[in-house]
Amino acid sequence: MNENTMNLKSFLSDYISCKSVSSDSNLESGMADARRHVIKFLEKLQLDVREVKSGRHAAIFAKSEQKSDRPTVLVYGHYDVQPADDAELWDSDPFVLSERNGRLYARGISDNKGCHSVILAAIHDLTAGAKNLPINLKFVLEGEEEIGSCGMEKFLFQMKDELSADFALVADTWSLDEKNIVITTALRGIVGLELEVCGPERDLHSGYGGCVLNPIQALTDICSALHDRDGRVNVPGFYDDVAMPSDWDREQVARLPMGDEALGRILGVKRFKVPDPEFSAAETMRFLPTLEFNGITGGFQGEGIKTVIPRRASVKITCRLVHNQRAEKIQALLEKTLANLCPAEVSLSTKFDHSANPYLFDVKNVTNKTLKNAIKLVNDGVKTVFGNVPIFLREGGSIGLVTMLKEILGIDSLLIGLSTSEDNCHGPNESIAISMLEKGREFFRLFFSGL
Amino acid sequence: MNENTMNLKSFLSDYISCKSVSSDSNLESGMADARRHVIKFLEKLQLDVREVKSGRHAAIFAKSEQKSDRPTVLVYGHYDVQPADDAELWDSDPFVLSERNGRLYARGISDNKGCHSVILAAIHDLTAGAKNLPINLKFVLEGEEEIGSCGMEKFLFQMKDELSADFALVADTWSLDEKNIVITTALRGIVGLELEVCGPERDLHSGYGGCVLNPIQALTDICSALHDRDGRVNVPGFYDDVAMPSDWDREQVARLPMGDEALGRILGVKRFKVPDPEFSAAETMRFLPTLEFNGITGGFQGEGIKTVIPRRASVKITCRLVHNQRAEKIQALLEKTLANLCPAEVSLSTKFDHSANPYLFDVKNVTNKTLKNAIKLVNDGVKTVFGNVPIFLREGGSIGLVTMLKEILGIDSLLIGLSTSEDNCHGPNESIAISMLEKGREFFRLFFSGL
Numbered sequence: 001m002n003e004n005t006m007n008l009k010s011f012l013s014d015y016i017s018c019k020s021v022s023s024d025s026n027l028e029s030g031m032a033d034a035r036r037h038v039i040k041f042l043e044k045l046q047l048d049v050r051e052v053k054s055g056r057h058a059a060i061f062a063k064s065e066q067k068s069d070r071p072t073v074l075v076y077g078h079y080d081v082q083p084a085d086d087a088e089l090w091d092s093d094p095f096v097l098s099e100r101n102g103r104l105y106a107r108g109i110s111d112n113k114g115c116h117s118v119i120l121a122a123i124h125d126l127t128a129g130a131k132n133l134p135i136n137l138k139f140v141l142e143g144e145e146e147i148g149s150c151g152m153e154k155f156l157f158q159m160k161d162e163l164s165a166d167f168a169l170v171a172d173t174w175s176l177d178e179k180n181i182v183i184t185t186a187l188r189g190i191v192g193l194e195l196e197v198c199g200p201e202r203d204l205h206s207g208y209g210g211c212v213l214n215p216i217q218a219l220t221d222i223c224s225a226l227h228d229r230d231g232r233v234n235v236p237g238f239y240d241d242v243a244m245p246s247d248w249d250r251e252q253v254a255r256l257p258m259g260d261e262a263l264g265r266i267l268g269v270k271r272f273k274v275p276d277p278e279f280s281a282a283e284t285m286r287f288l289p290t291l292e293f294n295g296i297t298g299g300f301q302g303e304g305i306k307t308v309i310p311r312r313a314s315v316k317i318t319c320r321l322v323h324n325q326r327a328e329k330i331q332a333l334l335e336k337t338l339a340n341l342c343p344a345e346v347s348l349s350t351k352f353d354h355s356a357n358p359y360l361f362d363v364k365n366v367t368n369k370t371l372k373n374a375i376k377l378v379n380d381g382v383k384t385v386f387g388n389v390p391i392f393l394r395e396g397g398s399i400g401l402v403t404m405l406k407e408i409l410g411i412d413s414l415l416i417g418l419s420t421s422e423d424n425c426h427g428p429n430e431s432i433a434i435s436m437l438e439k440g441r442e443f444f445r446l447f448f449s450g451l
Numbered sequence: 452m453n454e455n456t457m458n459l460k461s462f463l464s465d466y467i468s469c470k471s472v473s474s475d476s477n478l479e480s481g482m483a484d485a486r487r488h489v490i491k492f493l494e495k496l497q498l499d500v501r502e503v504k505s506g507r508h509a510a511i512f513a514k515s516e517q518k519s520d521r522p523t524v525l526v527y528g529h530y531d532v533q534p535a536d537d538a539e540l541w542d543s544d545p546f547v548l549s550e551r552n553g554r555l556y557a558r559g560i561s562d563n564k565g566c567h568s569v570i571l572a573a574i575h576d577l578t579a580g581a582k583n584l585p586i587n588l589k590f591v592l593e594g595e596e597e598i599g600s601c602g603m604e605k606f607l608f609q610m611k612d613e614l615s616a617d618f619a620l621v622a623d624t625w626s627l628d629e630k631n632i633v634i635t636t637a638l639r640g641i642v643g644l645e646l647e648v649c650g651p652e653r654d655l656h657s658g659y660g661g662c663v664l665n666p667i668q669a670l671t672d673i674c675s676a677l678h679d680r681d682g683r684v685n686v687p688g689f690y691d692d693v694a695m696p697s698d699w700d701r702e703q704v705a706r707l708p709m710g711d712e713a714l715g716r717i718l719g720v721k722r723f724k725v726p727d728p729e730f731s732a733a734e735t736m737r738f739l740p741t742l743e744f745n746g747i748t749g750g751f752q753g754e755g756i757k758t759v760i761p762r763r764a765s766v767k768i769t770c771r772l773v774h775n776q777r778a779e780k781i782q783a784l785l786e787k788t789l790a791n792l793c794p795a796e797v798s799l800s801t802k803f804d805h806s807a808n809p810y811l812f813d814v815k816n817v818t819n820k821t822l823k824n825a826i827k828l829v830n831d832g833v834k835t836v837f838g839n840v841p842i843f844l845r846e847g848g849s850i851g852l853v854t855m856l857k858e859i860l861g862i863d864s865l866l867i868g869l870s871t872s873e874d875n876c877h878g879p880n881e882s883i884a885i886s887m888l889e890k891g892r893e894f895f896r897l898f899f900s901g902l
Contacts, residue, residue: 192758200718206741207639210726210735211733212732213724217674220671223667223668224671224674227672268655269663270796272662272663273664285660292657293671293749294667295667295752297747297748298746300767305645305767316751316757318758345721345723345724396661397656397658
């Protein structure tokens with residue numbers, strides 16, 4: 001790396017070779033290697049760096065000298081990656097950076113090592129030669145994003161005072177392509193639960209069938225009752241707090257240069273089913289809450305036929321929530337509805353898993369001056385570097401950490417997407433376009449200079 | 452074994468030690484041992500014996516000298532047994548005959564080695580010393596009953612001419628206890644199928660949820676629609692051919708010395724659900740057809756939550772049919788109903804498995820004189836030996852072979868139950884009361900003498 005411009009590819013090549021798979025307990029050393037690699041770089045940037053362990057893998061926290069009259073930006077990223085155990089599907093070693101046709105291939109190159117390294121590179125570009133940026137910088141690099149950010153709530157509470165900022169800057173979301181950069185303005189919340197229906201004390205021979213309520217039948221009756229014929233969630237009160245999107249929100253979706261048909265082709269969905277004909281599929285997944293069955297099981301799972309009435313059956317459910325629903329209230333509504341749906345001949349147990357409130361970044365009503373300025377800089381910078389002003393989109397997924405940053409620290413996140421569907425994050429041959437990394441770096445240089 | 456009375460326990464001790472588990476390909480030699488053991492005995496009875504292989508394991512066929520002016524009885528049993536791989540739950544070696552508190556313990560001692568050996572013992576008692584029974588005897592001892600009688604249809608067609616008989620005699624059903632011997636007069640038929648619902652081309656992240664019809668949701672909607680709120684099967688035409696039981700049939704059920712509450716305790720069912728309040732639970736399982744879900748699966752099967760919309764979900768179904776339903780017609784009705792229930796956003800495939808028509812032995816309208824006499828002998832013999840006249844009960848289960856005997860050979864089966872629930876057939880510590888074996892032997896002596 002020379003003095004004024006960091007060699008990003010060389011940095012990434014070393015970073016990628018650290019096998020930082022957070023879910024694999026045999027790869028603890030890869031996690032430590034990745035931390036060492038980043039810490040060394042952050043120290044070169046003359047930041048105050050330390051490791052903070054609140055869960056399974058330590059997070060890295062770093063900050064520049066903080067002065068009270070300057071804007072404060074909290075950059076978030078994660079150094080852990082998904083497993084690459086589908087090795088036979090990779091065209092090159094997932095832990096060796098490989099370049100083909102203008103793209104870099106490796107596990108984590110898009111999600112998230114490449115994307116947050118672009119921010120580091122931009123800062124390096126601006127501060128090399130001992131120049132100072134007139135802002136307070138803070139970094140949080142998590143090691144548990146791919147395993148549910150399990151220690152991050154504790155981390156945020158522990159570090160609450162040190163993490164205060166005008167806003168967080170996150171490059172861990174999606175854009176359509178290099179010409180259509182997406183700023184994510186909302187994430188859906190989540191309520192996860194598992195239902196178990198128990199019937200007879202033991203599996204019964206189905207020769208007794210006809211007078212015993214089959215737990216699979218009871219479960220499918222309950223599941224079926226949870227939506228109406230149009231596909232709306234049939235839990236009384238479920239939609240009460242749903243805030244309808246503004247016209248502006250809908251205009252942003254309309255800016256996506258593809259209709260539902262093209263979207264269907266990308267997702268492998270032949271025909272969408274929208275519960276409200278007012279909304280397109282692209283709107284439905286952004287503006288409406290859901291109740292989805294993620295897994296169902298009960299009775300005989302082998303090949304062929306076994307004449308059994310099983311003693312139990314169960315289903316896993318997650319609800320996605322939108323602004324202004326609250327996870328706790330939805331949980332209570334579900335509990336009540338499910339209890340009402342359970343027939344007397346079986347028993348029902350409900351186990352709630354993790355939950356998160358929805359996140360909404362109300363771009364049009366920002367009061368913090370620094371953040372207001374940052375939004376303008378994003379708008380102008382994206383136009384300058386990528387050619388079009390960004391699309392400000394609500395998204396259907398959930399990032400627990402972003403909700404926590406808002407709920408625990410009170411700060412909004414600027415979510416700037418550098419990944420695209422082509423990158424195949426989490427899958428084999430994960431990649432990112434070199435041009436996206438270069439443009440991203442240029443954009444962040446412009447952005448930080450403007451702050 | 453002395454000349455005039457066979458030592459049944461000694462015969463069974465050797466028979467039990469043959470590990471004739473038909474499903475276990477490592478135990479072929481145990482199957483051969485069992486065949487040799489029985490064949491040796493049948494030859495001593497001066498029968499003409501041979502092995503006939505039509506499926507995986509040979510059946511044994513034996514016959515006495517046949518004279519046209521005498522009644523012909525076809526005795527059926529099976530020499531194969533269930534596996535005993537739950538060995539740690541057994542109090543003694545499952546393949547060593549063990550006596551405790553008036554009961555014999557071993558795998559197969561009740562189902563079916565003990566029960567058909569009682570018939571062999573009775574015949575030995577009557578024919579020892581070269582006496583001849585004035586009847587034509589035929590034996591079929593199957594080696595595939597516990598694996599679905601897979602080769603028996605072919606066997607019956609092959610042997611059609613040699614198997615003609617006035618009736619079949621089978622001791623492979625259930626009685627309540629030694630005081631309440633049950634003659635099974637009907638068996639339900641069966642139609643087995645598997646449904647698969649396919650949605651998106653691949654599993655989708657549930658962040659896209661809300662506009663994609665989830666295959667689990669579609670499947671549970673379909674399953675739920677297959678019964679009405681009362682629990683009746685909701686397939687148009689399903690009940691059209693159901694013949695209602697006669698008053699006599701209902702009187703027989705009423706003779707069971709226990710109500711639904713006691714039945715529920717035995718089955719581990721706290722509360723029955725009967726679709727027709729006209730019928731008790733004990734009647735429902737005998738007189739009405741069913742549609743039961745035997746297994747359901749789809750999506751994430753691991754621990755915790757995975758936010759996925761699965762690409763497929765499936766369910767295994769068996770219908771039990773009663774007189775006068777036909778498997779083929781029910782299959783067609785199901786196919787039509789299911790096609791109508793499938794929403795346009797997903798595709799449905801239906802795979803039918805094995806099927807069998809219901810069997811009804813119309814005891815009150817028998818025309819064959821030998822069989823008519825046999826029924827009287829059973830009635831009187833059971834009263835003499837066990838203390839009460841037998842209960843003539845329709846049963847909820849299915850025995851494919853009995854239906855085949857009727858459909859292919861045109862012969863009815865006298866199904867005399869020597870097993871009771873206490874025997875725990877198919878489970879660990881399978882057993883039978885010595886008194887049941889002794890009384891059974893005495894009964895069959897009386898029965899054959901009377902013919």
